[in-house]
Amino acid sequence: MTDDGQDLADAQRAHWQQTYTAHPGMYGEEPSAAAVHAAGVFRATGARRVVELGAGHGRDALYFAREGFIIQATDFSATGLDQLRVAARQQGVAGRVTTAVHDVRDPLPLSDASVDAVFAHMLLCMALSTKEIRALVSEVCRVLRPGGAFVYTVRHTGDSHYGTGIAHGDDIYEHGGFAVHFFDRALVDTLADGWTLNEVHAFEEGELPRRLWRVTQTLPR
Structure with a gap:
């Protein structure tokens, strides 16, 4: 990572910590539509152990747990995960x-082929370089069992914030303190190399509204 990339990563970590502290449970208790979709995909593949990357305060991780999955939730915000654990109890x-x-x-703190499914709602489109995103998807591939499913969502280059705000290079733009890496379709296809790309579904969420893709891909058996 370049010094500029490290500075941006550190600033984003601090910003999310402050945001979760100031707005506990900021996304509410209802799961995202993407998580509801993912639960159906995971059940169809016989998944039991699920990892959520970028779980935040846990609305989706808690939904997976209520649906009967064994969930490991990761995030770089200790504050968000503290709120998740309280809610889980x-x-x-x-x-x-x-x-x-x-x-x-x-690298993900997991053994090879040790989980059945991975979920990431808008985690891959955080302030990550293309190189870092590709390395992360390689890690997801490593920890998933054959036939395992990976469902992720990202804001894409059709979003109204794309190309505006503070430009950090590599299709990363910052608005209101939040930096986003906007995906084009070529990047989605590159990340599916070696996988079965089951679906790229366009949808909208929240204010503006945000324009996203929900990507479902599975490892060959």
Whole structure:
């Protein structure tokens, strides 16, 4: 990582810590539509152990646990994961939830072929370089069992924020303190190399609205 990239990563980590502290449970308790879709995909592949990357305060991780999955939630914000653990106890699913403070720029703290499914809602389109994103997807491939599913969502270059705000290079633009790497379709296809690309679904979420792709891909058996 370049010095500029490290500075941006450090600034984003601090910004998310401050955001979760100031706005606990900021995304509410209802799961994202992407998580509901992913749960169906995971059940169809016979998944039991699920990892969520960038779980934040846990609305989707807790949903997976309520649906009966064993979930490991990772995030680089200790504050967000603290809120997740409290909510897991309140909802009676703490026995199915583990957490780990982790920066996805580093190798995943998991053994080879040790999990059944991986979920990441808008994690890959954080302030990560293309090189870092490709390395992360390689790590997801490493830890997934054959036939395992990976469902992720990203904001794409059709989003109204693309090309505006503070430019950091590599299709990364910052608005209101949040830096986003906007995906083009070529990057999605590159990340699916060696996988079965099951679906690229366009949808909208939140204000503006944000324009995203929901990508579902599976490892060959």
